[in-house]
Amino acid sequence: MRKIKLKIEYDGTNYHGWQIQKNANSVQETIEKAIYKLLGDKTGIVGCSRTDVGVHAYGQVAHFVTDSSIPGEKFSYAINNLLPEDIVIKHSEEVQEDFHSRYSAKGKKYRYLIYNEAHASAIMRNRTYHVRPELDFENMKRAARYFTGQHDFAAFQATGGQVRSTVREIFSIELLRKEDNLISIEVSGSGFLYNMVRIIAGTLVYVGMGKIEADEIPDIIESADRTRAGKTAPAEGLYLMEIYY
Known part of the structure:
Protein backbone atom coordinates (compact mmCIF):
# COMPACT_ATOMS: atom_id res chain seq x y z
CA MET A 1 0.00 0.00 0.00
CA GLN A 96 6.51 7.86 3.81
CA GLU A 97 4.22 5.43 5.61
CA ASP A 98 4.59 7.28 8.94
CA PHE A 99 3.32 10.61 7.53
CA HIS A 100 -0.03 11.76 8.92
CA SER A 101 -1.70 14.92 7.65
CA ARG A 102 -2.96 15.87 11.13
CA TYR A 103 -0.56 14.35 13.65
CA SER A 104 2.63 15.18 11.71
CA ALA A 105 1.73 18.89 11.51
CA LYS A 106 3.94 21.35 13.44
CA GLY A 107 1.78 24.43 12.93
CA LYS A 108 -0.73 26.27 10.77
CA LYS A 109 -1.12 29.65 9.13
CA TYR A 110 -4.48 31.37 8.69
CA ARG A 111 -5.56 34.59 7.01
CA TYR A 112 -8.64 36.61 7.92
CA LEU A 113 -9.95 39.28 5.53
CA ILE A 114 -12.04 42.27 6.58
CA TYR A 115 -13.78 44.50 4.03
CA ASN A 116 -13.87 47.90 5.76
CA GLU A 117 -16.23 50.02 3.68
CA ALA A 118 -19.56 51.78 4.15
CA HIS A 119 -21.22 49.62 1.50
CA ALA A 120 -20.92 45.85 1.13
CA SER A 121 -19.12 44.29 -1.82
CA ALA A 122 -21.11 42.13 -4.23
CA ILE A 123 -17.96 40.34 -5.36
CA MET A 124 -16.35 39.83 -1.94
CA ARG A 125 -19.52 39.04 0.02
CA ASN A 126 -18.62 35.35 0.50
CA ARG A 127 -14.90 35.99 0.97
CA THR A 128 -14.65 38.75 3.59
CA TYR A 129 -16.18 40.10 6.80
CA HIS A 130 -17.93 43.36 5.95
CA VAL A 131 -17.44 46.02 8.65
CA ARG A 132 -19.06 49.41 7.99
CA PRO A 133 -17.48 51.75 10.60
CA GLU A 134 -13.99 52.95 9.75
CA LEU A 135 -11.55 50.91 11.84
CA ASP A 136 -8.54 52.32 13.70
CA PHE A 137 -5.92 50.22 11.93
CA GLU A 138 -2.98 51.39 14.07
CA ASN A 139 -4.80 50.47 17.28
CA MET A 140 -5.57 47.04 15.86
CA LYS A 141 -1.89 46.54 15.05
CA ARG A 142 -0.93 47.58 18.57
CA ALA A 143 -3.41 45.13 20.07
CA ALA A 144 -2.29 42.27 17.84
CA ARG A 145 1.22 42.13 19.28
CA TYR A 146 -0.14 40.95 22.63
CA PHE A 147 -1.32 37.67 21.11
CA THR A 148 2.15 36.41 20.17
CA GLY A 149 3.85 33.84 22.36
CA GLN A 150 2.51 30.97 24.43
CA HIS A 151 -0.70 31.71 26.36
CA ASP A 152 -3.81 30.05 27.70
CA PHE A 153 -6.32 31.10 25.02
CA ALA A 154 -9.46 29.87 26.82
CA ALA A 155 -11.01 33.33 26.33
CA PHE A 156 -10.71 32.79 22.58
CA GLN A 157 -12.36 29.38 22.30
CA ALA A 158 -15.98 28.99 21.20
CA THR A 159 -18.41 26.73 23.01
CA GLY A 160 -18.12 23.18 21.75
CA GLY A 161 -14.34 22.94 21.70
CA GLN A 162 -13.10 19.70 23.27
CA VAL A 163 -9.41 19.79 24.10
CA ARG A 164 -7.28 18.72 27.06
CA SER A 165 -5.43 22.04 27.19
CA THR A 166 -6.29 25.53 25.95
CA VAL A 167 -2.63 26.59 25.90
CA ARG A 168 -1.38 27.42 22.40
CA GLU A 169 1.57 29.32 20.91
CA ILE A 170 1.17 32.01 18.29
CA PHE A 171 4.38 32.37 16.31
CA SER A 172 3.41 35.58 14.54
CA ILE A 173 0.44 37.82 13.79
CA GLU A 174 0.60 40.49 11.10
CA LEU A 175 -1.97 43.06 10.03
CA LEU A 176 -1.80 44.51 6.54
CA ARG A 177 -3.92 47.19 4.91
CA LYS A 178 -4.51 46.11 1.32
CA GLU A 179 -6.12 47.71 -1.71
CA ASP A 180 -9.89 48.08 -2.01
CA ASN A 181 -10.39 48.70 1.72
CA LEU A 182 -9.23 45.23 2.75
CA ILE A 183 -7.54 44.52 6.08
CA SER A 184 -5.68 41.22 6.30
CA ILE A 185 -4.86 39.46 9.57
CA GLU A 186 -2.28 36.68 9.15
CA VAL A 187 -1.76 34.35 12.12
CA SER A 188 0.72 31.49 12.43
CA GLY A 189 0.79 29.16 15.41
CA SER A 190 1.39 25.71 16.81
CA GLY A 191 -2.33 25.01 16.71
CA PHE A 192 -5.65 26.74 17.27
CA LEU A 193 -8.70 26.21 19.46
CA TYR A 194 -12.22 25.98 18.07
CA ASN A 195 -12.98 29.32 16.29
CA MET A 196 -9.86 30.86 17.88
CA VAL A 197 -8.73 32.80 14.80
CA ARG A 198 -12.26 34.09 14.17
CA ILE A 199 -12.54 35.28 17.79
CA ILE A 200 -9.14 36.98 17.59
CA ALA A 201 -10.32 38.70 14.40
CA GLY A 202 -13.59 39.74 16.05
CA THR A 203 -11.69 41.09 19.05
CA LEU A 204 -9.36 43.13 16.84
CA VAL A 205 -12.42 44.56 15.06
CA TYR A 206 -13.77 45.62 18.45
CA VAL A 207 -10.42 47.32 19.14
CA GLY A 208 -10.67 49.08 15.77
CA MET A 209 -14.16 50.29 16.71
CA GLY A 210 -13.03 51.49 20.14
CA LYS A 211 -15.16 48.93 22.01
CA ILE A 212 -12.03 47.32 23.49
CA GLU A 213 -8.79 49.15 24.30
CA ALA A 214 -5.62 47.72 22.75
CA ASP A 215 -3.93 47.48 26.15
CA GLU A 216 -6.82 45.37 27.52
CA ILE A 217 -5.77 42.33 25.49
CA PRO A 218 -3.30 40.90 28.07
CA ASP A 219 -5.98 41.09 30.80
CA ILE A 220 -8.54 39.44 28.53
CA ILE A 221 -6.13 36.59 27.77
CA GLU A 222 -5.30 36.23 31.47
CA SER A 223 -8.97 36.19 32.46
CA ALA A 224 -9.78 33.07 30.39
CA ASP A 225 -13.27 34.63 30.14
CA ARG A 226 -14.86 34.25 26.69
CA THR A 227 -17.37 37.04 27.41
CA ARG A 228 -14.58 39.64 27.61
CA ALA A 229 -13.28 39.03 24.09
CA GLY A 230 -14.95 40.23 20.90
CA LYS A 231 -17.59 38.35 18.97
CA THR A 232 -16.76 35.44 16.67
CA ALA A 233 -16.14 36.93 13.24
CA PRO A 234 -18.03 35.31 10.32
CA ALA A 235 -16.63 32.18 8.67
CA GLU A 236 -16.48 33.62 5.15
CA GLY A 237 -13.49 35.83 5.99
CA LEU A 238 -11.29 32.92 7.09
CA TYR A 239 -8.70 31.11 4.95
CA LEU A 240 -6.47 28.17 5.88
CA MET A 241 -3.25 29.20 4.16
CA GLU A 242 -0.57 26.68 5.04
CA ILE A 243 0.25 23.64 7.18
CA TYR A 244 3.79 23.36 8.56
CA TYR A 245 5.47 19.95 8.72
Missing part, protein backbone atom coordinates in the same frame (compact mmCIF):
# COMPACT_ATOMS: atom_id res chain seq x y z
CA ARG A 2 1.12 3.56 -0.73
CA LYS A 3 0.33 6.82 1.08
CA ILE A 4 -0.51 9.87 -1.03
CA LYS A 5 -0.39 13.43 0.28
CA LEU A 6 -2.65 16.12 -1.23
CA LYS A 7 -2.46 19.91 -1.01
CA ILE A 8 -5.97 21.26 -1.56
CA GLU A 9 -7.44 24.66 -2.39
CA TYR A 10 -11.16 25.29 -2.08
CA ASP A 11 -13.85 27.93 -1.91
CA GLY A 12 -15.92 26.86 1.07
CA THR A 13 -19.05 28.84 0.14
CA ASN A 14 -21.05 25.86 -1.11
CA TYR A 15 -19.92 23.34 1.49
CA HIS A 16 -20.88 22.41 5.01
CA GLY A 17 -17.24 22.55 6.06
CA TRP A 18 -14.44 20.08 5.45
CA GLN A 19 -15.65 17.09 7.43
CA ILE A 20 -18.26 14.63 6.17
CA GLN A 21 -21.72 15.49 7.53
CA LYS A 22 -25.04 13.69 7.42
CA ASN A 23 -27.37 15.19 4.81
CA ALA A 24 -24.92 18.00 3.95
CA ASN A 25 -22.31 18.49 1.24
CA SER A 26 -18.71 18.64 2.49
CA VAL A 27 -15.30 19.13 0.88
CA GLN A 28 -14.01 15.81 2.24
CA GLU A 29 -16.94 13.83 0.85
CA THR A 30 -16.66 15.51 -2.54
CA ILE A 31 -12.98 14.55 -2.86
CA GLU A 32 -13.62 11.00 -1.63
CA LYS A 33 -16.30 10.56 -4.29
CA ALA A 34 -13.85 11.76 -6.96
CA ILE A 35 -11.21 9.29 -5.77
CA TYR A 36 -13.82 6.52 -5.82
CA LYS A 37 -14.66 7.34 -9.44
CA LEU A 38 -10.95 7.26 -10.26
CA LEU A 39 -9.90 4.12 -8.42
CA GLY A 40 -13.10 2.18 -7.83
CA ASP A 41 -12.27 1.93 -4.12
CA LYS A 42 -14.07 3.69 -1.27
CA THR A 43 -10.91 5.30 0.05
CA GLY A 44 -11.21 7.60 3.06
CA ILE A 45 -9.07 10.71 3.15
CA VAL A 46 -7.75 12.29 6.34
CA GLY A 47 -7.53 16.10 6.45
CA CYS A 48 -5.32 18.19 8.71
CA SER A 49 -7.88 20.85 9.63
CA ARG A 50 -11.66 20.54 10.04
CA THR A 51 -12.61 23.88 8.53
CA ASP A 52 -16.13 25.11 9.31
CA VAL A 53 -19.06 25.97 7.05
CA GLY A 54 -18.04 28.71 4.60
CA VAL A 55 -14.32 28.70 5.48
CA HIS A 56 -11.90 28.66 2.54
CA ALA A 57 -8.48 27.09 2.06
CA TYR A 58 -5.38 27.67 -0.03
CA GLY A 59 -3.32 25.03 1.75
CA GLN A 60 -5.43 22.27 3.28
CA VAL A 61 -3.47 19.00 3.48
CA ALA A 62 -4.91 15.49 3.42
CA HIS A 63 -3.69 11.95 2.84
CA PHE A 64 -5.09 8.63 1.69
CA VAL A 65 -3.83 5.09 1.26
CA THR A 66 -4.05 3.18 -2.02
CA ASP A 67 -2.60 0.24 -3.91
CA SER A 68 -2.98 2.10 -7.22
CA SER A 69 0.07 2.27 -9.47
CA ILE A 70 -0.64 5.88 -10.54
CA PRO A 71 2.51 7.98 -9.90
CA GLY A 72 2.09 10.19 -6.81
CA GLU A 73 2.49 13.46 -8.69
CA LYS A 74 -0.16 12.44 -11.25
CA PHE A 75 -3.00 12.03 -8.75
CA SER A 76 -3.63 15.79 -8.70
CA TYR A 77 -4.34 15.82 -12.45
CA ALA A 78 -6.49 12.69 -12.36
CA ILE A 79 -8.60 13.77 -9.35
CA ASN A 80 -9.04 17.35 -10.59
CA ASN A 81 -10.76 16.03 -13.72
CA LEU A 82 -13.48 14.66 -11.44
CA LEU A 83 -13.91 17.59 -9.05
CA PRO A 84 -16.13 20.70 -9.25
CA GLU A 85 -14.41 23.98 -10.07
CA ASP A 86 -14.45 25.21 -6.45
CA ILE A 87 -12.11 22.42 -5.26
CA VAL A 88 -8.63 21.93 -6.74
CA ILE A 89 -5.82 19.52 -5.81
CA LYS A 90 -2.82 21.85 -6.15
CA HIS A 91 -0.19 19.17 -5.55
CA SER A 92 0.07 15.45 -4.88
CA GLU A 93 2.97 13.22 -3.93
CA GLU A 94 3.77 9.85 -2.42
CA VAL A 95 5.03 10.12 1.17
